[in-house]
Amino acid sequence: MGCGGFACTRNALCALNVVYVLVGLLLIGVAAWGKGFDIVSSIRIIGGVLAVGIFLLLIAVVGLVGAIHHHQVLLFFYMIILGLVFIFQFGISCSCLALNRSRQESLFNTTWHLLSNETRQSVEESLDCCGLFNDTRDPDALCTFQTDLSLCHAKCVGSREQGVVCLTCGEKMLKHSDEALKILGGVGLFFSFTEILGVWLAMRYRNQKDPRANPSAFL
Numbered sequence: 384m385g386c387g388g389f390a391c392t393r394n395a396l397c398a399l400n401v402v403y404v405l406v407g408l409l410l411i412g413v414a415a416w417g418k419g420f421d422i423v424s425s426i427r428i429i430g431g432v433l434a435v436g437i438f439l440l441l442i443a444v445v446g447l448v449g450a451i452h453h454h455q456v457l458l459f460f461y462m463i464i465l466g467l468v469f470i471f472q473f474g475i476s477c478s479c480l481a482l483n484r485s486r487q488e489s490l491f492n493t494t495w496h497l498l499s500n501e502t503r504q505s506v507e508e509s510l511d512c513c514g515l516f517n518d519t520r521d522p523d524a525l526c527t528f529q530t531d532l533s534l535c536h537a538k539c540v541g542s543r544e545q546g547v548v549c550l551t552c553g554e555k556m557l558k559h560s561d562e563a564l565k566i567l568g569g570v571g572l573f574f575s576f577t578e579i580l581g582v583w584l585a586m587r588y589r590n591q592k593d594p595r596a597n598p599s600a601f602l
Contacts, residue, residue: 410436476571
């Protein structure tokens with residue numbers, strides 16, 4: 384039987400969803416590991432990673448059950464959900480690849496103001512920095528920077544007497560943000576194309592007849 388046959392399409396769809404199951408479990412494990420070792424103290428960040436992992440795991444389970452049992456309804460909803468995820472993820476990935484330095488600074492400023500003081504301090508301690516940007520042109524940003532500076536407990540604060548200067552977190556993040564965004568955008572694009580592959584496989588599989596079934600049955 385050719386690779387475009389019923390069995391080959393089913394096996395390819397199952398293999399793709401097994402990969403999604405592994406990725407979902409990996410995300411759930413990373414979230415649990417990060418929370419267990421207090422790497423990230425923000426419950427929102429942990430909850431976001433955990434939600435993405437559970438969502439991907441559920442989609443993969445629906446796809447696996449639909450592929451194994453050739454279930455028309457499950458495969459239909461699997462196609463719709465995966466197609467919507469593809470559109471969303473493709474747009475986000477393209478946005479990551481298109482972000483320049485000024486837009487990154489604006490994004491950092493917007494995100495930083497949404498974070499709680501506890502999360503800011505966790506970032507400062509992890510990166511060994513204080514505050515986001517020392518922008519003297521913006522009074523609000525300068526006031527926020529002074530507040531962050533007074534609450535900062537990074538290692539560099541205790542080493543000021545030895546001549547160590549604390550860099551701002553914005554400067555440190557911008558050093559690696561370009562590379563990180565390119566990697567994130569590239570990985571997102573790769574997975575988005577695997578999702579459109581999953582939609583195509585599910586659509587093809589739904590329209591194929593099971594050779595083990597009654598040849599006169601209409602699927």
